[in-house]
Amino acid sequence: MKKHYRSDKSCLNCGTTVPDKFCPNCGQENLELHEDFLHVAIHSVGHYFHFESKFFNSIVPLFTRPGYLTKEYFAGKRASHLNPISMYIFISILFFFLFTANSNMGKKDIIEEKTAAEATKITEATKQDLTKLRKAVEKKAITGEVSDKAATYTYTILDNAEAALDTGTNDHNDAIIFTNPVGKKGALVEKYDPEQQELVLASAEESAVLHSLEVKAREVADDDLKGQLFINKLVSHLPKIMFILLPLFALILKLVNYRSKTKYYVEHLIYSIHVHSFLFLFVSILILISWILPGTADWLQFIGVVVSLWYIYRSMRNIYQSSRWRTIYKFFVLFLSYGVLLVVSGLIVVVVTLYTV
Incomplete structure (x- = not known):
């Protein structure tokens, strides 16, 4: 679209006489102030993004002639091309936006699947712990280390916990973990959890930082x-x-x-x-x-x-x-x-x- 230039040759910015379209002192374009919205919008967008001949004079050789823009820049031919830093900032913003959007595609589905999978995983892991506890109590009851009353009490808690898991509630989970129905022979969970023992031994041998990294990496893996x-x-x-x-x-x-x-x-x-x-x-x-x-x-x-x-x-x-x-x-x-x-x-x-x- 054709630009409308002022008939007055004095620069509105610095007052210098403007012989042509641009002020020789400050470089401001001697455009008419009272333009319609379309003129102003197109000029502003074109100026901000350099969406004129400079844009195509820079993007085309950037793709087709490797090294050409750099040689032109240091040969002094800079007015015909976009400023390297301005071009880089514009392209990098576009790139960061697309790259981040691409990496986040499907992230919502992954989170939803993660929530459901974790719920199932917790349920299965808890059932396995309940089975281990039941076997441990049975072993203690057979050898006489646990009284029949204490064993019966523990079985009742385990049955209630399994029923809670089957109905989708976790009201009794705390009772399973923290209740110690076997008196002096308590801490069955700690005793019969080999993974916990391995973590304790590893923490004693390795530094805190390396151990923490190992745990985090294992969780992700x-x-x-x-x-x-x-x-x-x-x-x-x-x-x-x-x-x-x-x-x-x-x-x-x-x-x-x-x-x-x-x-x-x-x-x-x-x-x-x-x-x-x-x-x-x-x-x-x-x-x-x-x-x-x-x-x-x-x-x-x-x-x-x-x-x-x-x-x-x-x-x-x-x-x-x-x-x-x-x-x-x-x-x-x-x-x-x-x-x-x-x-x-x-x-x-x-x-x-x-x-x-």
């Missing part, structure tokens, strides 16, 4: 639904890790290419921003495709890995102008170094996620 929730929550943290590691990616590039003409850290940082912008936008497109074509998830993951590796290699060769084998060597050094950082940061996030599931 033994519960399929909790394990799925753990994976979903872990996946939701991955975009944040990549966002934090971007400056470190640039630092590794600087160390790997210390002999190249690209000497300043900011040059490597701009290149890293362009690479991550491509990766985020490319993965966002794959996520959208996976929603439209659910059966193609495995193939999309494979395509995503192959294209991402090729893009980084191709852009490195275009930016740093190294030979093919030299670029491959730098690529593997970059890949291994960055991989170590991802593993370390990933372990930290895994530990944090274990305690928040």
Whole structure:
């Protein structure tokens, strides 16, 4: 839509004479103030998202010409393209939104299934404990360690507890756990629970931190639904890790290419921003495709890995102008170094996620 410019050539912002469309002093566009709503809306949206020629001049070469935007930026041709940081922020917001939405899909169903499964699991586990208690009391009654009166009292509690479980109530569960009908030979539950004994022995041998991690990991590993929730929550943290590691990616590039003409850290940082912008936008497109074509998830993951590796290699060769084998060597050094950082940061996030599931 055509813009309406003011006939008055004085800038409304700083008062400088405007020879054409933009003020030469402050850069403000000399637009007519009294425009209809449609003009204002389109201009505001287009200005905020750079949805003009800059957008297409940046997104198209970002996909089709690896390293081109970085070379253009440092060649001084910056007005024709989106600012790297602005583009990265916009794309990363889109990516984080889609990535989190994708990882949380089906989470409600998982929680509902988890609630039902846990109720069934508790019921079955309690019945097994009741059976163990009954056998223990019978053994004590036979050997004379428990009187017939105490044994009968215990049987009554166990029968009432089983009836409560069958009717879906848990009114008598506390009586089973805390009642000690056998007098001096009490604590049958503690004595006849080998898993509890193993945990006590383990806590005596291991440090508190390692023992706590082991318990948390075992809980997640033994519960399929909790394990799925753990994976979903872990996946939701991955975009944040990549966002934090971007400056470190640039630092590794600087160390790997210390002999190249690209000497300043900011040059490597701009290149890293362009690479991550491509990766985020490319993965966002794959996520959208996976929603439209659910059966193609495995193939999309494979395509995503192959294209991402090729893009980084191709852009490195275009930016740093190294030979093919030299670029491959730098690529593997970059890949291994960055991989170590991802593993370390990933372990930290895994530990944090274990305690928040």
